[in-house]
Amino acid sequence: MSVYDDKPWLARYAPGQPAEIAGEYDNAVDMFAAAVRRDPEGEIIRYFDGRITFRELDELSDAFAAGITDAGFTPGERVAVYAQNVPQFVIAQLGTWKAGGIAVSVNPMNRERELELILQDSGASVLVCLEGLYRDVVSKVVANTDVRTVITTSELEYQTRDDQRIFGGVERTPCEGTLDMAQMLERFRGHAPPVVSLGPDDVALLTYTSGTTGPPKGAMTTHRNVVFNAQTYRDWVGIGPGDVVLGVAPLFHITGLIGHIAVSLLTGAPLVLMYRLDPAVTLETIRDEKATFTVGSITVFIALMNSPGADKEALASLTKIYSGGAPIPPSTIKAFQSTFGHYIHNIYGLTETTSPSHGVPFGADAPVDPASGALSVGVPIYNTVVRIVGEDGEDLPPGEVGELVTSGPQVVSGYWNKPEETANAMSGGRFRTGDVGYMDEAGWFYIVDRKKDQINAGGYKIWPREVEDVLYEHEAVREAAVVGVPDPYRGETVKAFVSLRPGARADSDELTAFCKQRMAAYKYPRQIEILDELPKTVTGKLLRRELRTREQPQSPSS
Incomplete structure (x- = not known):
């Protein structure tokens, strides 16, 4: 029996349903051209007082x-x-x-x-x-x-x-x-x-995602990928020309590229841009522009809750809200709903899945895993098959934890000029996400851990190796190990452990400033602890796991 059989509302979103939504346009230019023909004088971009x-x-x-x-x-x-x-x-x-x-x-x-x-x-x-x-x-x-x-x-x-x-x-x-x-x-x-x-399989975008080693990788997002997931947002959420899209996600990010730009080009809904996110300006903009839909990191919505003037009237029009890119505490969903009267729907995907592969159907509340307290990331979107596999690559039954492997029209064609990495991650059209989770008996998916060492700070992805490489450029640094540690606002933040060369001197403020000058603002370590020696295996490999464990909050009984 299918896990969808006793959930009629969920069965609509089962893998492979409905097939007819795929392939409305051969490319994103044709998609835009159709919108121009429908309403040439309609507004597509609003930028403060500009139209x-x-x-x-x-x-x-x-x-x-x-x-x-x-x-x-x-x-x-x-x-x-x-x-x-x-x-x-x-x-x-x-x-x-x-x-x-x-x-x-x-x-x-x-x-x-x-x-x-x-x-x-x-x-x-x-x-x-x-x-x-x-x-x-x-x-x-x-x-x-x-x-x-x-x-x-x-x-x-x-x-x-x-x-x-x-x-x-x-x-x-x-x-x-x-x-x-x-x-x-x-x-x-x-x-x-x-x-x-x-054509549908021509590359439209190179969107860069960091690798565990070496330089960043350019995910080759095709026109088919762009059109398909623009349609997904439209049909999953119910976005039309009467909506107004609020651009809170960075446009360079896959969420902004698809959940803001592509969905506006497809539906005709105006896209409201604000240059940079300022909570007070965002609240004013929502009110003035009557924004109805947005998708962004949970940190955006936390910032709005904590901004002066945050009340139900301020967000009265913003009824279609999605959040992805970082884990969402159920308590934050409740607090936001209490403040503004609107529910934040979870959505999940990666750069390699052109934004969503899963989502909470609009109008439904995501269940919470009673064991871990994790909020479900939803169910697979249209035409998408997501398998939970074990270490041997075999499918696991509902309730068992394994790696998420995604197949569907939104999976990118590969990594730019990296055939070996493409083959390793996307063999046979199945993308190994590196994220670990499970599916319950009702078909809801949960992310419970990450297989890799990636740090997720408010939706921005950071690899420890990149931060460590910068630290090693400092003349006083002997060894460096970087881990993600809990942070009440960003979910995780970057912490570095450093040992110094014999006779060298440097303090945490100096090392932080050194990194800040050489890295994007979201990457540099917010905490640096200097140790005499960093923990290692007998072969000399640094033990990030041990450092990460010591930073986890302890239960009252421990």
Whole structure:
């Protein structure tokens, strides 16, 4: 008997149901073109007091495609977009596709070393970035990459409010040797983009995810992946042109790329962008724009709860709320519902599954595992089969813990230029997630542990090896081991244990500052403890497990 047989509402979401939702469009450009035809004068982007219609976005992205083609860009090349949540991100992404290219999303918190790795690995020939990022980061590394054309822009474009809470200290900065995006778009406005043919299996995005060792890996997200999971959000949640999408997730992240940009391009629901997340500004924006749907890290919703003016009226319109990327304590769900009157639905996926592979059906409450207190991440989404497998790769029955292995139209085609890693993780179209969990008798899935050493700080993924490598660059450091430790706000935070070279001196503040200068803000260790010796095996391997165990909270009886 199927685990779905006695759950009629759940049976609708069983693997393989309904097959007809797959493949509405061959590519994301066709998906957008259909929305333009439906409502050319409808708003697609709202950015403070700025408004961009579908017709205008179509023209701007055409101009971008024509402009980079004029600069020598050819189909199949990559355009890296290194920016916050601004309209230019969407313009560049669409324009890249129209030129037959692949968009590479880059975290704007990345510093020189991290940016250079991604640019070198992707082989990007065009880089779009904010003027401040060009001055502070790009100008120092671009000569070491294949980038031929740098296009700069400002977060002050497309709006006139100039809110100092958001834009305090931001000034227009001419960047010598780069193309100004506004000038390029004006020059090529009205030009027809090149004629290109995009198929469902062509790569649309390279979205970088860290590996356990070596450089980051670019997940090759196809147009099929993008269209399918945009449809998933639309049909799973019930999003239509009457909705308003609140862009709280970073656009460079797979959640922002699909749960914000792609779902708006598909449904016609306006996408509200706010440059950076400020809780007070976000509450005002929800009220002013009558936002109805969003998906983001649980830390976003915790910040909203703790912001002045947080009450039911502030979020009255925001009735469709999803959260993923980090574990959600059931107590937080209850507190949010008590404050605002709305339930936060869990959703689960990875970069390699193009955002969701599981979700709590809209309108349903996720069960809580009575043994661990973990909140269910939901059930598999449309056309998706998720297996729980043991160490031998064999399927496990409901209730038994194993690794989640996902198959479906949202699984990416592989890792960019990494055939061995692709074969190891995605053999036979089955993606080994590295996450450990189980399915209960009713078909609900729970994540109970991670197979890898990855740290999840408020939805941002951090690998200990990368932080350790930076610490080892400090002349006083002899050994370093990094683990995730419990944090009441971020879920986990980064802690480093360090031993010093004989005769060397350094304190935790100095080492923290050293890392902060060399890493994205979410990666550097918030805690550093200096020990005489770090625990090791007899072969000299550092024991992260022992360090992690000592940092776990102790029960009253222990």
